[in-house]
Amino acid sequence: MDRLLEHAKSLYADRQRVALAAMMIAFSVTLYLFYSPGIYAIPAEPPIQLPPGWVQGFEIVYSFNTVGFFLAFAVMVFMYAFWSWAFLPTPAVNYTSAVLRGIFGPRSPIAQSIGKRFRVVLNEKTWIDLTCHIKEQGSGAWFVYKLTSSSLRTSHLEEIALRHGFGTKDGRLTTWVSSDELHSRSILLAKAMALAASSA
Amino acid sequence: MFEDLNTRSSIKRNRGGWFSGNGDLPSHPRKCSGSGSSHVRPLCSCGHKQLDTRLRNMSDNGTRRPVYELIQLMASLNETKRAILIALGHVYPRSVSGVQLSRLIGYSGRSRSLYRGVLAHLEQDKMILIDELTPKLYAIRINVEHPLLQLLVDLCREFGEETRRIYLRALEEE
Numbered sequence: 001m002d003r004l005l006e007h008a009k010s011l012y013a014d015r016q017r018v019a020l021a022a023m024m025i026a027f028s029v030t031l032y033l034f035y036s037p038g039i040y041a042i043p044a045e046p047p048i049q050l051p052p053g054w055v056q057g058f059e060i061v062y063s064f065n066t067v068g069f070f071l072a073f074a075v076m077v078f079m080y081a082f083w084s085w086a087f088l089p090t091p092a093v094n095y096t097s098a099v100l101r102g103i104f105g106p107r108s109p110i111a112q113s114i115g116k117r118f119r120v121v122l123n124e125k126t127w128i129d130l131t132c133h134i135k136e137q138g139s140g141a142w143f144v145y146k147l148t149s150s151s152l153r154t155s156h157l158e159e160i161a162l163r164h165g166f167g168t169k170d171g172r173l174t175t176w177v178s179s180d181e182l183h184s185r186s187i188l189l190a191k192a193m194a195l196a197a198s199s200a
Numbered sequence: 201m202f203e204d205l206n207t208r209s210s211i212k213r214n215r216g217g218w219f220s221g222n223g224d225l226p227s228h229p230r231k232c233s234g235s236g237s238s239h240v241r242p243l244c245s246c247g248h249k250q251l252d253t254r255l256r257n258m259s260d261n262g263t264r265r266p267v268y269e270l271i272q273l274m275a276s277l278n279e280t281k282r283a284i285l286i287a288l289g290h291v292y293p294r295s296v297s298g299v300q301l302s303r304l305i306g307y308s309g310r311s312r313s314l315y316r317g318v319l320a321h322l323e324q325d326k327m328i329l330i331d332e333l334t335p336k337l338y339a340i341r342i343n344v345e346h347p348l349l350q351l352l353v354d355l356c357r358e359f360g361e362e363t364r365r366i367y368l369r370a371l372e373e374e
Contacts, residue, residue, distance in 0.1 A: 138316025163266075163347055165273045167324045176321040184276035 005143050005179055008092035030072045040064040088116045088132055099183050126150045126193055143179040147189055148172050152196040164192040270348045280318050288342035289356045290364045295341035
């Protein structure tokens with residue numbers, strides 16, 4: 001793996017650890033905040049005849065405090081999920097854009113958008129979309145990219161896709177590439193798109 | 201970079217040419233499957249004449265194109281994928297299980313992560329075929345309908361006899 005990606009990987013692991021620690025602290029703080037002021041029980045009949053201690057416990061659990069606490073916890077989880085969905089560690093961004101710039105030259109604009117996505121605009125009508133996955137779920141591989149071309153109008157699309165080792169979906173060429181293939185397969189994708197454009 | 205590569209004509213030429221999807225080539229693999237006997241017979245004689253003429257034709261400009269494309273494709277893949285295609289191309293009429301494949305390519309990880317990652321991607325790109333025999337046992341083979349891999353299998357059958365023997369011997373050590 002590239003040195004930049006190694007760096008990004010360790011950075012990501014560190015940040016995950018920091019996020020976990022912060023979440024544990026935030027968890028205990030919210031727990032304290034939501035249960036210390038007093039219990040606002042939701043009025044309800046205890047289901048069966050229970051000893052009074054149990055009824056008290058039931059009131060604490062079945063209360064607005066718990067509802068609020070769960071909401072706060074859900075917000076925390078959501079923020080974590082958003083953070084890991086949206087952002088790619090900076091060294092990985094540098095690696096990706098350096099590779100793309102190396103192939104497509106300084107004149108093709110590369111736009112980065114939230115959600116670890118990149119778009120290389122080749123000319124007015126064609127572009128390549130990249131989505132990066134920091135860690136692939138099933139295989140545990142780091143930094144896997146999904147490449148998607150813009151929609152291509154040609155009757156030979158299947159054939160062109162096969163002959164460049166890509167799959168097709170909705171009239172687009174798609175493929176998954178690992179970080180060490182990013183360079184060579186983006187070249188092939190650009191070539192395949194040029195072929196498709198000229199055989200339209 | 202997007203100048204006309206004069207491709208339309210070449211695609212059309214290839215359609216009718218020797219490397220058209222389902223042409224004369226894959227007719228013989230079934231007959232000559234040397235599937236798994238420990239002494240490997242010399243490859244079949246059926247269909248070899250056709251193969252020779254095809255390979256001679258390859259020196260024409262038009263039909264050398266698939267060779268270029270095959271080299272380019274193999275060069276674009278990473279080590280693991282390349283090793284998988286080469287191994288599967290050599291053992292072709294046979295299919296292998298995930299465990300066998302990971303041994304053949306010298307993969308140190310678990311075969312489950314191979315399935316979920318590299319193999320799934322190769323299957324999506326139609327380079328290999330995966331048949332589910334039982335929920336835990338899969339048969340993996342190269343896709344010979346693929347225009348370029350068909351050529352690879354051809355070349356392996358023609359020149360890769362010794363390599364093929366090595367791979368098959370590795371498969372038989374149980």
